[in-house]
Amino acid sequence: xxxxxxxxxxxxxxxxxxxxxxxxxxxxxxxxxxxxxxxxxxxxxxxxxxxxxxxxxxxxxxxxxxxxxxxxxxxxxxxxxxxxxxxxxxxxxxxxxxxxxxxxxxxxxxxxxxxxxxxxxxxxxxxxxxxxxxxxxxxxxxxxxxxxxxxxxxxxxxxxxxxxxxxxxxxxxxxxxxxxxxxxxxxxxxxxxxxxxxxxxxxxxxxxxxxxxxxxxxxxxxxxxxxxxxxxxxxxxxxxxxxxxxxxxxxxxxxxxxxxxxxxxxxxxxxxxxxxxxxxxxxxxxxxxxxxxxxxxxxxxxxxxxxxxxxxxxxxxxxxxx
Amino acid sequence: xxxxxxxxxxxxxxxxxxxxxxxxxxxxxxxxxxxxxxxxxxxxxxxxxxxxxxxxxxxxxxxxxxxxxxxxxxxxxxxxxxxxxxxxxxxxxxxxxxxxxxxxxxxxxxxxxxxxxxx
Numbered sequence: 071x072x073x074x075x076x077x078x079x080x081x082x083x084x085x086x087x088x089x090x091x092x093x094x095x096x097x098x099x100x101x102x103x104x105x106x107x108x109x110x111x112x113x114x115x116x117x118x119x120x121x122x123x124x125x126x127x128x129x130x131x132x133x134x135x136x137x138x139x140x141x142x143x144x145x146x147x148x149x150x151x152x153x154x155x156x157x158x159x160x161x162x163x164x165x166x167x168x169x170x171x172x173x174x175x176x177x178x179x180x181x182x183x184x185x186x187x188x189x190x191x192x193x194x195x196x197x198x199x200x201x202x203x204x205x206x207x208x209x210x211x212x213x214x215x216x217x218x219x220x221x222x223x224x225x226x227x228x229x230x231x232x233x234x235x236x237x238x239x240x241x242x243x244x245x246x247x248x249x250x251x252x253x254x255x256x257x258x259x260x261x262x263x264x265x266x267x268x269x270x271x272x273x274x275x276x277x278x279x280x281x282x283x284x285x286x287x288x289x290x291x292x293x294x295x296x297x298x299x300x301x302x303x304x305x306x307x308x309x310x311x312x313x314x315x316x317x318x319x320x321x322x323x324x325x326x327x328x329x330x331x332x333x334x335x336x337x338x339x340x341x342x343x344x345x346x347x348x349x350x351x352x353x354x355x356x357x358x359x360x361x362x363x364x365x366x367x368x369x370x371x372x373x374x375x376x377x378x379x380x381x382x383x384x385x386x387x388x389x390x391x392x
Numbered sequence: 393x394x395x396x397x398x399x400x401x402x403x404x405x406x407x408x409x410x411x412x413x414x415x416x417x418x419x420x421x422x423x424x425x426x427x428x429x430x431x432x433x434x435x436x437x438x439x440x441x442x443x444x445x446x447x448x449x450x451x452x453x454x455x456x457x458x459x460x461x462x463x464x465x466x467x468x469x470x471x472x473x474x475x476x477x478x479x480x481x482x483x484x485x486x487x488x489x490x491x492x493x494x495x496x497x498x499x500x501x502x503x504x505x506x507x508x509x510x511x
Contacts, residue, residue, distance in 0.1 A: 148461040148480070149461075150461065183463070184463055184477060184479060185477070210500050210501075211463070211500070214463070214465075214477040214500065215476055215477055253499055253500075253502040254502060255469050255495065255496075255497035255502055255505050256497065256502060256503065256505055257502045257503075258502075258503075296503070297439075297503060298501055298502060298503040354438050354439075355438040355439035355440070355460075356439060357438065357439060357460060357461055357462055358461050358462065
């Protein structure tokens with residue numbers, strides 16, 4: 071991908087001893103969601119877990135703010151979190167507590183755990199309390215057994231192909247991509263030829279000064295291919311976005327927050343509202359991390375307190391709230 | 393009196409059914425033994441198939457059991473077989489009637505791959 075581009079500067083406020091050399095630049099355990107504020111074409115994201123520390127004036131100064139939530143896994147009931155509805159509701163409470171209401175919500179997939187209708191129903195019901203429009207992209211858990219027919223019926227009627235689409239809000243171009251369909255043995259997430267062609271066409275006529283926000287479930291950068299945490303053909307997608315001065319990529323799937331800067335592109339992964347997963351390679355498998363019940367909410371509530379600042383004007387991507 | 397007559401009438405088919413069962417009993421047990429002799433298990437644990445390569449005789453029924461907290465599937469690369477999504481402790485079975493090497497994977501987590509060699 072853009073391996074030749076030098077990664078940007080990192081300040082580690084966690085002092086947790088995690089080796090951040092290479093492409094993993096900063097990470098921390100989960101949060102309930104991220105508030106994204108676009109100001110001057112630059113996107114900053116704040117964890118919803120530390121709202122009390124949030125400088126509301128910074129949010130008010132932004133042209134546009136929205137919230138990203140991810141990986142609700144409704145229906146999951148194992149020890150890692152027997153109450154995923156409760157933790158999703160906690161995220162909604164935090165969204166509703168924002169002084170300046172977000173324009174809308176993005177959900178970056180794994181809405182359900184087993185693609186059951188009642189699981190989607192529950193999430194829809196809980197999210198209704200935000201009274202905000204929600205834009206979804208599917209996770210692999212949302213397209214089980216039916217190649218995504220149900221997801222499409224519920225959330226993707228206005229979308230193209232297996233559910234990709236774009237829209238504009240206050241001068242920002244948002245692109246929702248699907249990389250969880252037709253996965254091949256041994257492979258990673260896939261966008262596929264049709265979607266890539268559509269993307270090229272979708273952004274072709276936009277001015278290079280247009281801020282771009284791309285959101286998809288599986289990371290569009292190689293977080294940890296050994297666990298399938300990456301997308302085979304994401305380099306092609308990013309190539310179509312090269313001309314833009316400000317590109318932000320928002321993903322879920324890995325149940326922990328991470329950020330990375332590559333040239334004009336900043337990558338974020340969001341925490342899960344349901345359960346944490348281990349750091350790449352730090353466990354035998356990427357299965358749910360089990361933590362004592364009394365600690366779960368605090369773990370889901372711990373936010374990334376890292377701050378990345380690059381040499382480019384747009385590279386302030388994640389603000390410390392500590 | 394009337395009741396006794398009825399019981400006699402109803403009794404006839406019962407006897408017939410019993411005799412049918414008796415004549416078939418040998419073939420039933422033979423079939424059961426055969427199944428037992430040619431079945432094999434694959435455990436899905438920690439995001440992997442174990443054993444990753446399983447060698448069996450033609451006619452063997454292989455049963456996959458998901459021991460993970462996360463759902464998985466068992467899907468043949470060549471579309472020979474395909475399970476529904478398996479939640480924790482759910483099973484999927486397939487009987488291999490032709491020799492060959494059957495590569496498969498989990499379509500939810502495609503890094504999980506396995507192989508059944510049928511001889």
